[in-house]
Amino acid sequence: DTGVSQNPRHKITKRGQNVTFRCDPISEHNRLYWYRQTLGQGPEFLTYFQNEAQLEKSRLLSDRFSAERPKGSFSTLEIQRTEQGDSAMYLCASSWTLGTGNSEQFFGPGTRLTVL
Amino acid sequence: SQQGEEDPQALSIQEGENATMNCSYKTSINNLQWYRQNSGRGLVHLILIRSNEREKHSGRLRVTLDTSKKSSSLLITASRAADTASYFCATDNNYGQNFVFGPGTRLSVLP
Numbered sequence: 266d267t268g269v270s271q272n273p274r275h276k277i278t279k280r281g282q283n284v285t286f287r288c289d290p291i292s293e294h295n296r297l298y299w300y301r302q303t304l305g306q307g308p309e310f311l312t313y314f315q316n317e318a319q320l321e322k323s324r325l326l327s328d329r330f331s332a333e334r335p336k337g338s339f340s341t342l343e344i345q346r347t348e349q350g351d352s353a354m355y356l357c358a359s360s361w362t363l364g365t366g367n368s369e370q371f372f373g374p375g376t377r378l379t380v381l
Numbered sequence: 382s383q384q385g386e387e388d389p390q391a392l393s394i395q396e397g398e399n400a401t402m403n404c405s406y407k408t409s410i411n412n413l414q415w416y417r418q419n420s421g422r423g424l425v426h427l428i429l430i431r432s433n434e435r436e437k438h439s440g441r442l443r444v445t446l447d448t449s450k451k452s453s454s455l456l457i458t459a460s461r462a463a464d465t466a467s468y469f470c471a472t473d474n475n476y477g478q479n480f481v482f483g484p485g486t487r488l489s490v491l492p
Binding site: 269279298300305306308309310311356358367368369370371372373374375 | 382411422423425426437473480483
């Protein structure tokens, strides 16, 4: 399978715990994006990387959220001290993009987080 | 500020009919994209239209862009039950940043 993969697919945690999600993009893609989606809403942009550099972070990304893409390949999104409001689907996408602007993004299946 | 806003929020049609969804946005864009999401699944890219383009076609899909009105429309012709999904428009600004999705149009195609 050469698509975007995300692990785990589901995560249930207790409030206050830390969680980490992993995204493996399409191998030749230079950009990797993280989004959060709640029921009935569109994805909300969180952050994106161009290779290993994190180029933009949304104001939605509080200091409890951190993302890395250390070698410009896979990425991790960590949420510290989870809150019930963090319950959502976390989507990862990747693209091959040159210059400014965005091109077609390929999405993974998402990680559904439930904070009890 | 919210960029894309789809209209209507929900649309129900019979198989074989055409479905039209609209997207409005607030600031100048670099390009506009449409995505489809089946229930509980990831998003699938449908079409990208650049700010200097006015219309694009892909199979049964036709997208128009009117930058003077800051709006776009997605037309699905001869709809099928498999077209049942949520459809989102997404925009970025002139610097390719601030990639924003609207809340989506939920399309139901009845057999």
